[in-house]
Amino acid sequence: MPIATEEMTGGITRVILDGKLDIEGAAAIDLKMNVIAGSRKAVLVDLQKVSFLGSMGLRALVAPARAIKGRGGKMVLFGPNELVEKVLKTSGTDTLIPVHHELQSALDALQLP
């Protein structure tokens, strides 16, 4: 799974995922997500191009989210499709990592004090 990052104003890092977050996709992003989790405090994970999310993919999102939170930072998920969002809600992942469908609300949620 391709993973790209984009630095936005306000110190926000946008992580853009493209494809399937299945076992292969999760393995493909694992290292880079861990690096991001260890170095960034405001992370927006753009899921607009993610067509599938399985439990391995959930782990690849939850672990870095917890690491960022543990360092006093924030992570949000942006633009999941309906089925991906259902996986996030069913698993309760959305209570740990807020989901936004409007970019501005996602950016606002990442403003650090």
Place this chain on the structure above:
Amino acid sequence: MTGNGTSQIQDQLALRSRLSDMTQLSPWIEGLASRHAIPGNVQFAVELCLEEVVSNVIRHGYAGAEDCSVVVQFAMPRDGYFEFAVEDEAPRFNPLDAPELSALDPEDETRVGGQGIRLERQFANSVEYEPTPRGNRMRMGFSAVESPAAK
């Protein structure tokens, strides 16, 4: 499916108990979807559930042993209804008997996983377990018309 003969197996995928073998699942499901007109939302649900069941068999049922049998079977007992079964030769274990974990708690710093059964029950129309002479079978049914994953 094979035990009571109610659904004739139309295709199957034989894997070994290595997580790397799971990469064969997605193209196999895509091929079935193309040949049997499985709608996209059902395909999503199938892949989600099979990934969960197969990974649990490999990681927990076989506890890391790498050359054991995991067979995924497909049947279409009637138009618009798709059955998938995962058969293994691991020690007998019914995951449906285990207490279902609650959804992730944002305050629980330790737990990442444990959502498999919850996901299966939310995305499949039916989830059943049966022991086999050599191990276990998890069978899941997916309806194109009444899919829990319907948009």
